[in-house]
Amino acid sequence: MSNEKNKTAKLFAVINMITVMAVLLGGAAYMLILPHETVAEDENRKLASFPDFSAENYIDGSFTGGIADYFDDTVPMRGDIKRFIASDISPLRGRKYGGDEDGAELYGIAFEHKKTAPTIVTTTAAVTQPDVTHTTVSSSGSVSTTTTSVPVQVEEPAAEGGEINSNILVVNKRGLPLYPGGDVQGYADTINEYKQKLGNVNVWSMVVPTAGGLYMPSNYKSLAVDEKNDLDEIAKSLKGAVAVDAFTVLAEHKSEEIYARTDHHWLALGAYYASKAFTEAAGLPFKDLSSYEELHLHDYLGTFYGYTQSASLLNNPEEFVYYRPKNDVTVTQYDTAFRDPLDVALLVPSGNMTPSGYYYVFGMDDRIAHVHTNTGNGRKLVIFKDSYGNALLPFLTYSFEDIYLCDMRYFDLNAISFIKQVKATDVLFSMCTFSATGPNLSCLKANLYK
């Protein structure tokens, strides 16, 4: 009987051993024989390549480590596997908070008790709020300030359920970055210093809220610091420089597709409304959307999906709409020290754009772009921006004769000397709240003293 038991146990052991070895050897064949992936479109990056051998690479471990990275990173059908995990495995970790379909998921850390958010009165109707300052500049460049009434933000209704990833709340099939607050006064002081050094040049500050500032359901507002509050603080602290109130304009249009749901950027339509507010404040001409050719990217999945791998985003890709101006423009690209000019297109050809690429304008951050238009009004604009600023460029081509687009993070010149060198009449600082008050602020400061 015991012998029989041993024989059966041995038989099962053999079956188990063969099964596991078959998976191991099958996996080895899969890794070695099938073609490896080269690009991760969801993550908007090239995958690891097989490392080049050198004695130095070998000694520091990067050669052998690179081989392992290559095999791990370029697994055949990687994209399909990742999507399978996102849609079928990751949701098994738990439940969405507050509901199954439109519930909340949290990714990373929220900032719930960092700062007491002001009490917000939930309302369904626009009400007026007095004493909001608007400043306008005539086409000749003189600045005047008026006080008007503007509608306050209509509160986003409470959502049923949610998720959190990488300091991101996913709720209602939309990723919302959780703003941690930052050095509001430091940003205002820096812009004031620019204004002081630039004298007669018009200095504009248009800090753009993230989707979190506009679309956060009322019952999750406590997870992040209030962006509107910080924007108001910045506006109050500017001296000489003029704040453009993008928040109010965007809030008025929040029912339209002005922010990506699956990406941390705004969409071209949001940039359009913000550009309109800026040019109105600057007293410059502005063309409506009929002057642009509308272009589409289908099934767009942006950075929020890359960060969170949330099934809510994966299963609800969006339509990415952007616009090409119909006027003639020439675009020259320079390196970060304004050298090595190269003629390029304003918009990246759609064939060269990955499905998840936000960088439809100009294609990158780490180059300076000079756009010359046929406006002929003598107004020259320098924009210091983060990636949000790229989207403004097409909509300013009817308003300025020359536009210099500089990313504050990739700029190797003294900003003041550069502005004077190109004889700018206007300087616009446009970036999202995270960049203005967060770590990128140091770049803005450093550019004053390079």
Added chain:
Amino acid sequence: MVFSRLFFIYIFLPLCLSAYFIARGTNAKNNVLIFFSLVFYAWGEPVYIFLMLFSAAVNYLAGRLIGRFGDSGKSRLTAGIAIFTDIALLGVFKYSGFIMENINSLFSASLPVPDIRLPIGISFYTFQTISYVVDCLWETVTPQKSFRKFLLYISLFPQLVAGPIVRYSTIEKEIEQRHSSVTDISYGLNRVILGLAKKVIIADQLSTVADSLLGGIENATAAAAWAGAAVYALQIYFDFSGYSDIAIGLGRVFGFHFDENFRHPFMCKDITEFWQRWHISLGTFFRDYLLYVPIFGKRRKYGGLFLVWLCTGIWHGASWNFVIWGLYYGLFIFIETLIGKKRMKRIPLVIRHIYSKAVIIVGFGIFYFEDLGKLGTFFRKLFSTGHLIGLQDKILLMNNLYLLILAVILSFPIISGIQKLSGRFCTVRTVSSLTLPFVSAALLLLSSVMLVDQTSHPFLYFRF
């Protein structure tokens, strides 16, 4: 190289297994294992492999000399020199930066702080070499005459970089002669897969929860502090015990029988028992080689106890939080020793469980925060009464509810329970034997696809 990488699982391991089982005889199999072990180590440490070889050579030589000198002062001197060399290597490569930083801060000096990258696995193989030399001195093992075989003991890749700390006596005979039966190979492969699944499917997923709860400790609620430390305790358990499972499983495939390193530690009723179930190979190392070092005279029982826990703490890392962590456990074990086993048993079981889990959870909080400022904040948050639970805590816990329940359930001896039932009931045995290959294959495949999905998290104990 890390076990939880596709390159290891599907390239290195099949190659190593193929070569090992093609080789005939223990001698040839040993050569295959040494070759693959050196490749495994050199893959991540092409330079520090020479440090490991140097350490192996010194201790091999010490063992030979001790064997020649017999029970004499020369043997003790040789052992002393070898142990001093081992500790000096560990001191230079692991603690020199920490020591210099503290000297600078204590005396307001500005001495240069060496920036030395920690050689992988040095804490583990150094303790193996020390145990070997001491065992040779105490004549509990026969010094190995073959450097090749001694090198196999030190470099054996399953346990080289993150333990368990295998005593030479454990595998002394198997180095000379061993056999892997079909049952051994099957068991070993299943154990490897179990360890991989514990690491990839549970520990790596728990890490995002623990980091979310503890990462913003300044804004955390009391619930986040407690829950974060508890989740971190589970994460470390599944991470480290997963690694030990892989090591034990690979060892078994190759015919070695390593001792268990974890025995469901969260089942403990007090802290003394916790340490009898957690990282057993480290605990027994200190018990056997340090606890009764006669440097505290009549008070050696308590002096030795605190020395052991100071060393346990600092072994885990060159940072003050690890020192505090070690002494924290030492303090509770000291208190339990004072109370005595009999009186401890008289305390109601529920209270003992609550007490032990609370101490363990706070302990892992200490382990998490290397920054002492944040550690202080963590302690304040544990006992803060302002805002007990926040919205983010609720969302995170709900988003990971099933994962957390699974982790808690699997920290209990479920598998050994099934094995016991299998021994008792024929139906259970048949069903479990029939389903085991499919479960193993499914877990291996699931772990693999999850590895595709995530950046590889190195095992936490790689840093020790």
